[in-house]
Amino acid sequence: ATPTALMVGTGRSAKMGILIKNGEVLEAVNEIKTVVLDKTGTVTVGKPEVTDIVGNEKAVLSVASGLEQSSEHPLASAILTDAKEKEIVTPKVADFKAIEGKGVSAQVNGKQAFVGNDKLLADVKISDAMKQQVTKLQKEAKTVVFVGLNDKVIGLIAIQDAPKATSKEAIAALKARGLKTVMLTGDNQLVAEAIAKQVGIDEVVADVLPSEKADHVKAIQQDGKVAFVGDGINDAPALTVADVGIAMGSGTDIAIESGGIVLVKNDLRDVDKALALSKKTFNRIK
Numbered sequence: 001a002t003p004t005a006l007m008v009g010t011g012r013s014a015k016m017g018i019l020i021k022n023g024e025v026l027e028a029v030n031e032i033k034t035v036v037l038d039k040t041g042t043v044t045v046g047k048p049e050v051t052d053i054v055g056n057e058k059a060v061l062s063v064a065s066g067l068e069q070s071s072e073h074p075l076a077s078a079i080l081t082d083a084k085e086k087e088i089v090t091p092k093v094a095d096f097k098a099i100e101g102k103g104v105s106a107q108v109n110g111k112q113a114f115v116g117n118d119k120l121l122a123d124v125k126i127s128d129a130m131k132q133q134v135t136k137l138q139k140e141a142k143t144v145v146f147v148g149l150n151d152k153v154i155g156l157i158a159i160q161d162a163p164k165a166t167s168k169e170a171i172a173a174l175k176a177r178g179l180k181t182v183m184l185t186g187d188n189q190l191v192a193e194a195i196a197k198q199v200g201i202d203e204v205v206a207d208v209l210p211s212e213k214a215d216h217v218k219a220i221q222q223d224g225k226v227a228f229v230g231d232g233i234n235d236a237p238a239l240t241v242a243d244v245g246i247a248m249g250s251g252t253d254i255a256i257e258s259g260g261i262v263l264v265k266n267d268l269r270d271v272d273k274a275l276a277l278s279k280k281t282f283n284r285i286k
């Protein structure tokens with residue numbers, strides 16, 4: 001390999017906002033079969049907004065905002081923003097707990113309160129009418145969280161995080177290159193499928209716990225080399241395990257550190273550009 005070609009190639013890509021950190025990445029690029037993408041903040045904008053509330057709006061938002069004020073999850077900021085806009089009084093809570101991949105819980109006015117997905121509902125019954133509402137909202141690509149007090153669900157909050165304007169084009173470019181695309185997310189299957197359909201992603205792996213993301217990448221590597229694109233703290237292990245880890249520049253520090261390639265402009269279309277540039281550079285130094 002001639003270091004000069006490597007320098008030239010990566011120097012040119014750096015000007016385009018594509019940082020290639022090492023030569024190993026260049027070697028793997030020619031053999032990539034699948035591009036795996038995180039959903040929130042990678043395929044979607046990552047700024048979720050509340051769209052629907054089922055139940056008594058004031059009561060539901062009050063409990064939910066009480067709990068979410070201690071959470072750093074993007075869904076929490078969506079709920080807090082909505083509660084603020086609606087001038088909801090946020091109660092004090094005690095004994096706050098974040099439950100990985102599921103939601104949050106705490107004591108509110110002497111009651112055990114929770115906000116999160118159906119994995120939190122083991123001992124809680126919900127009506128068939130409510131189940132139908134949940135399915136309808138999820139098919140509209142909305143993430144639904146249940147708000148509960150003790151053993152009752154008092155309402156639902158539907159939250160939407162739209163795909164980035166460029167995601168569809170970005171996915172089409174990867175598919176034109178003959179690559180398979182897979183979305184990996186902790187969100188619900190129906191929501192994930194709805195988003196995937198909107199942007200043209202081939203396959204979905206949903207309901208994945210943060211700690212499981214890297215294992216799913218390993219499983220997909222059985223079919224050939226994998227590029228993983230992500231931005232979150234919980235994407236770091238998957239970025240490391242992948243043959244090519246691609247981090248969004250807007251991502252958390254740990255994601256950026258874990259990526260072999262960093263997309264400074266946060267444009268998902270740069271995944272394709274990065275692959276094209278790496279190939280060119282690699283073929284030149286071979």
Ligand code: ADP
Nearest residue numbers: 040071073076101102103115116117185186187
């Ligand atoms: P991802 O970022 O890939 O969507 P997460 O593991 O962060 O996955 O979250 C998975 C799911 O867990 C969310 O879609 C939501 O249902 C639930 N959840 C996690 N944190 C919270 C929270 N603070 N409030 C409500 N629900 C939450």
Ligand code: MG
Nearest residue numbers: 038040041232
């Ligand atoms: Mg993310």
